[in-house]
Amino acid sequence: QVQLVESGGGLVQPGGSLRLSCAASGSIFSIYAMGWYRQAPGKQRELVATITSGGTTNYADSVKGRFTISRDNAKKTVFLQMNSLKTEDTAVYYCKLTSDHMRDYWGQGTQVTVSS
Numbered sequence: 001q002v003q004l005v006e007s008g009g010g011l012v013q014p015g016g017s018l019r020l021s022c023a024a025s026g027s028i029f030s031i032y033a034m035g036w037y038r039q040a041p042g043k044q045r046e047l048v049a050t051i052t053s054g055g056t057t058n059y060a061d062s063v064k065g066r067f068t069i070s071r072d073n074a075k076k077t078v079f080l081q082m083n084s085l086k087t088e089d090t091a092v093y094y095c096k097l098t099s100d101h102m103r104d105y106w107g108q109g110t111q112v113t114v115s116s
Contacts, residue, residue: 001026001027002024002025002026002027002028002097002099002105003024003025003026004022004023004024004095004096004097004105004106004107004108005022005023005025005107005108006020006021006022006093006094006095006107006108006109006110007020007021007022007110008020008021008080008110009093009110009111009112010111010112010113011113011114011115012085012112012113012114013114013115013116014085014086014087014114014115014116015084015085016085016114017081017082017083017084017085018082018085018112019079019080019081019082020036020079020080020082020093020095020110020112021077021078021079022034022036022077022078022079022095022107023075023076023077024076024077024097024105025076028076028097028099029099029100030053030099030100031053031073031076031097031098031099031100032052032053032098032099032100032102033050033051033052033053033097033098034050034051034071034078034095034096034097034098035047035048035049035050035051035058035069035078035095035096035098036048036049036050036069036078036080036093036094036095036096037093037094037096038089038091038092038093038094038112039091039092039094039109040088040090040091040092043091045094046060047060048060048063048067048080048093049063049067049068049069049080050069050096051069051070051071051078053073055071057069062088063082063089066082066083066084066085067080067081067082067083068080068081068083069081078095080093082112085112085114086114087114087115088114089112089114090112090113090114090115091112092109092110092111092112093109093110093111093112094106094107094108094109095107
C-alpha cells in the first residue's frame with residue numbers, strides 16, 4: 001500500500017502565496033514521477049505540474065512563471081510553491097505518484113481558496 005498525505009492548503013488573498021507538500025509512504029520501491037493536479041467545482045481534474053525522479057518538470061500554461069514544483073527524493077516528498085495566486089487557482093489540489101511500473105497513486109486532496 002502507498003499513502004500520500006498532502007498539506008499546506010488554505011485561504012489566501014489574491015496575489016498571495018502558499019506552499020503545498022505531499023509525503024509518500026508505504027510500499028514504494030521506485031518512483032517515476034510525482035505531480036500536482038487540481039479540480040475546481042464543476043470542472044474536470046487538470047494537470048498543474050509534474051516532476052520526474054531525474055528532475056524534469058512540466059507545467060500547465062496557466063501556472064508557468066507563478067508555480068514551482070520541487071521534490072526531495074530521499075524523503076519521497078514533492079512540493080508546490082504557488083506565488084501570485086489568482087481567484088481562478090481556487091480548487092482542490094491532489095498529489096499523484098507514478099511508480100516505475102507506471103501505476104498511479106493519489107492523495108486525498110487539499111483545498112486551496114483564493115479570495116479577498
